[in-house]
Amino acid sequence: MKRAALLLAAIVALGTAVWAQGLLINGAGATFPYPIYSKWFDVYHQKNSSIQFNYQSVGSGAGIKQVTEGTVDFGASDGPMNDAQLKEFQAKRGCEILHFPTVLGAVVPTYNVQGVTASLNFTPEALAGIYLGKITKWNDPAIAGANKGVSLPAQDIVVIHRSDGSGTTYIWTDYLSKVSDEWKSKVNRNTSVNWPVGLGGKGNEGVTGLVKQTPNAIGYVELIYAVQNKIPYGTVKNAAGSFIKADLASVTAAAAGAAKEMPADFRVSITNAPGKTAYPISSFTWLLIPSKIQDAAKRDAIKGFLKWMLTEGQSYNEALSYAKLPKEVVDKELHAISKVQ
Amino acid sequence: MGSRSFLSRLREGDEIARLITLIFAAMVVLITLLLVYELWVNSTLARHKFGLSFFVTRVWDPVTDEYGALPFIYGTLVTSAVALFLAVPLGIGASIFLAELAPPRISDTLQFFIDLLAAVPSVIYGLLGIFIVVPLMRTVIYPALNKPLGFLPIFKGPSYGVGFLTAGIVLAIMVIPYIISVSREVLLSVPRDQREAALALGSTRWESTWKVVVPFAKTGIMGSIFLALARALGETMAVTMVIGNTPTISASLFSPGDSIASVIANQFTEATGDLYLQSLIGLGLVLFLLTFVINGLARLLIIVTTEKGSKVSN
Numbered sequence: 001m002k003r004a005a006l007l008l009a010a011i012v013a014l015g016t017a018v019w020a021q022g023l024l025i026n027g028a029g030a031t032f033p034y035p036i037y038s039k040w041f042d043v044y045h046q047k048n049s050s051i052q053f054n055y056q057s058v059g060s061g062a063g064i065k066q067v068t069e070g071t072v073d074f075g076a077s078d079g080p081m082n083d084a085q086l087k088e089f090q091a092k093r094g095c096e097i098l099h100f101p102t103v104l105g106a107v108v109p110t111y112n113v114q115g116v117t118a119s120l121n122f123t124p125e126a127l128a129g130i131y132l133g134k135i136t137k138w139n140d141p142a143i144a145g146a147n148k149g150v151s152l153p154a155q156d157i158v159v160i161h162r163s164d165g166s167g168t169t170y171i172w173t174d175y176l177s178k179v180s181d182e183w184k185s186k187v188n189r190n191t192s193v194n195w196p197v198g199l200g201g202k203g204n205e206g207v208t209g210l211v212k213q214t215p216n217a218i219g220y221v222e223l224i225y226a227v228q229n230k231i232p233y234g235t236v237k238n239a240a241g242s243f244i245k246a247d248l249a250s251v252t253a254a255a256a257g258a259a260k261e262m263p264a265d266f267r268v269s270i271t272n273a274p275g276k277t278a279y280p281i282s283s284f285t286w287l288l289i290p291s292k293i294q295d296a297a298k299r300d301a302i303k304g305f306l307k308w309m310l311t312e313g314q315s316y317n318e319a320l321s322y323a324k325l326p327k328e329v330v331d332k333e334l335h336a337i338s339k340v341q
Numbered sequence: 342m343g344s345r346s347f348l349s350r351l352r353e354g355d356e357i358a359r360l361i362t363l364i365f366a367a368m369v370v371l372i373t374l375l376l377v378y379e380l381w382v383n384s385t386l387a388r389h390k391f392g393l394s395f396f397v398t399r400v401w402d403p404v405t406d407e408y409g410a411l412p413f414i415y416g417t418l419v420t421s422a423v424a425l426f427l428a429v430p431l432g433i434g435a436s437i438f439l440a441e442l443a444p445p446r447i448s449d450t451l452q453f454f455i456d457l458l459a460a461v462p463s464v465i466y467g468l469l470g471i472f473i474v475v476p477l478m479r480t481v482i483y484p485a486l487n488k489p490l491g492f493l494p495i496f497k498g499p500s501y502g503v504g505f506l507t508a509g510i511v512l513a514i515m516v517i518p519y520i521i522s523v524s525r526e527v528l529l530s531v532p533r534d535q536r537e538a539a540l541a542l543g544s545t546r547w548e549s550t551w552k553v554v555v556p557f558a559k560t561g562i563m564g565s566i567f568l569a570l571a572r573a574l575g576e577t578m579a580v581t582m583v584i585g586n587t588p589t590i591s592a593s594l595f596s597p598g599d600s601i602a603s604v605i606a607n608q609f610t611e612a613t614g615d616l617y618l619q620s621l622i623g624l625g626l627v628l629f630l631l632t633f634v635i636n637g638l639a640r641l642l643i644i645v646t647t648e649k650g651s652k653v654s655n
Contacts, residue, residue: 016506058610059610059611060611061610061611061612061613062610064613065613085613154448156499156500162612163586163599163603163607164607164608164610165403165607165611165612166611172406183470187404188404189404189406190403190404190609190612192401192403192608192611192612193402193403193404194400194401194402194403194404194405195587198587199501199587199589199597200586200597200599200607201586201592202582202586202607206582208543209471210503213471213475213476213499214479214502242541266428274356274482280458
């Protein structure tokens, strides 16, 4: 019995030694892009069997924290790091943190109004008013004006938001801050805010569940989630004045519209982007890479992956309902990879 | 025992056993102290910035970095109170039936089911809450309470299905098994001669149960109630799914609210910024303090009532 146990232990030790010979690169962060990152890392490993990426979707906040502490080699976040966080990274790690947009996401308004099966149109003023608690009934002129021909009930609007901190909330509040001065001064943008009105649901599932169950409710969810779960959602009026329904094309158009004024560090918000076909509540999600990586093997592996992700990797996006990066942004990023040293 | 030196005593098996079990017991105390220490140290920023006003501030704003615990303390206390209000009569009544009045086979079978209920994970109770209790609240319970009793502050206002009362109901379902299990055990352990003496003196079956057996088991029953309260105060997943997650203080039981465990579970992973994180840990410290105080009161209550009981019998 003892001999068998010793033999087993030896085999396990040898096995792990052999298995651990490849290069292992650890990352952590946003949950939103987890499916596509998972796919990419898997495909990349098949093409480069000695390189293994390990990604933990613990949330954008945790991702930023871990990459700042240095417990992981890279991070991922749905919201760009702010100036204070950049300074903290510089102080702790002695180099800069670089942002690389990977895919695009969007947030859509979903609702459950008695007697309404059509797709509702929402103006920015309507959405801001509803979430500020100023517009309280569905048949308010601000909503009815954009939906002629639809009979809206004179019922109270039940507002649903996220109870947990989330990149989705960041994108939604970022958009509202841009289109409403009152929202910006009262609430502003963050992954978690002090909501003036409404009930909170945990995760996209929580919000969807509450909206489905509560008559006359409105909520916001991630586009991919809405598409995959066949949830009805409305259109939103963009900066050019057209009512756009969110889909892969309109989200990519938003990024293309913003590409011209993209800052060099890619920390940009593309909500309310210019462009006739742009969907106004779109956003990048970023990989956070330190500008100096000591381990040469890790550095080359990460740079190689970034290059692959921006070229071949993007072809996997649409199958998982993620929008591709537009060509203008890809070109800028390929140049920026050289900043990683 | 004290006349020999420690080391020479150590050779006896008894002494070794005593030492080992003492170490285990000491470890439990050590872990508790370590827990409090960690909570204390990791909430320093929040304590220095807010001080005691943390307990009475109503605002929870991650954007302006202003944090206050009051809505969450209120939510935790209200949902636990509702849960106990519903669970204690039901639980004690059921345990009396199972211990005193039911045939042994039925009692054992039902106890099996109750043990099953106690083992169900809290997330399942949360789902039960969302899919069954919330629609029930909106369609049946709210109209039944609001129409006749809507003038009372606790039953005023609209209902969205989620809220304090819904969370209280789900919590009640979760803690009833604890009350029943422990109370039943305690009632069963009351010596037969107590019951027989009461019956011999001419009391009815119910009188002997209610006036003799239950008071005899009072300490144990109160212990089960405080066990249930401890679970209700700390319950996270089931509460967060049905409480509405808005930091509100409202007299109405139909209003949505939030509890300490629920907000920590929701916001901890995405909390960026040291003050935000440390305020959440500060909330954890507040919950620990709350549990400590309530358990302390429980102990006090038991001591007082036991003393009173022993004084009467003398």
